[in-house]
Amino acid sequence: MPKEAQTQLHGMLGVQEDDGKGVYLGLPYMIGRSKNEIFDFVKERVWKKLQEWKEKALSQAGREVLIKAVVQAIPTYVMSCYKLTKTLCDDIKALIRNFWWGQRGTEKKMCWVRWNKLCQPKSEGGLGFRDMEAFNLALLAKQGWRLIKDPESLAARVLKTKYFGRTNFLNAKLRSNPSYLLRSLLEGRRLLNKGIVWRVGNGTDIKVWDDPWISCPPSFRVSQHAKMLWPDARVCDLFDNHSGGWRMDLLSALFLNHEIQSTPHGGLRMS
Structure with missing residues (x-):
């Protein structure tokens, strides 16, 4: 905005000009x-x-x-x-x-x-x-966790609308000229990603290949050594609807043995 327009606007609103360091x-x-x-x-x-x-x-x-x-x-x-x-x-x-x-x-x-x-x-x-740096990241990670746990909060809705309307905080990407607030929150997300894991319920929202959902650090993700499922497959696709447990034939064909043991209940029937 031109300087003259800024001065005129300040006069209309009755506010003082400053150097932007307020x-x-x-x-x-x-x-x-x-x-x-x-x-x-x-x-x-x-x-x-x-x-x-x-x-x-x-x-x-x-x-x-x-x-x-x-x-x-x-x-x-x-x-x-x-x-x-x-x-x-x-x-x-x-x-x-x-x-x-x-x-x-x-x-x-x-x-x-x-x-x-x-x-x-x-x-x-x-x-x-x-440790000031570590404490700073921990606080930012805590704010990121709040955005994940309460997506309907005012802050979460504003940030989603402005920066990642088509996805969620965990998958948000930096666009051109992002605010320093978003950059800071994404720094905290890096800390969250080191240990955050989905809790498997009905499995409809968890992507088999992309999301962390097995208790197998450090990535908590399954390796893609077999491609018998489509890229966007969900964890619910691995369930046996009749028994309420896993489809062991699919798990054996898709995952390594230690990955099967790292699934919720170790690949056993889920209640």
Whole structure:
């Protein structure tokens, strides 16, 4: 939109112009190329909170509680919607790490243990601090799971209409110029795809060759070493309608033995 038209529209609506870096409901409403610049306010919030505590005499146990209960919670809301860059996550990690080791002002403190070690569970010798990148992906995967479990929610319906109207979230593809929100959610989907498996019911919605539906990691899919079924075959096509179980002749002809054992109930009759 031309600058003159923007100015006229702002005057008609009675709103102020800004540089596109505003925040609405805690999230940036415009995201450009520089993600570090757009989301720098998250790092700024962490830094300000840590500055409030740095001059106080705190034990390491006290610093641990503050980090886990307050500081690591600051980026949670933004991370549940957008993928922060590795640079930004590293900067936040550095701020937290320096605070943990007792740094004050510009002084430097020796870090006696690798931060990755401290991020491990206490049962494995760590302290249970969050790995910011992994936590970010986990939150995005959780949002993706919500879209899958509740496709009639407002967010799911809006995203489906705008980005993947002819398919579902699990099979959505990136089109030209997608929003950063969609890119972020699809990053979370990559984590979901590592362990998500269909629960077989009537089998009408599960594709035999394309969908993960057997308990055989890492892909949870059957191999296509035989082509006795059409490409779009559904799991329900493998059922014996009379006995209520599997058609063992088809399973034996189509799948490897370990794949048969990995089907629900191991290829046995299903109740």
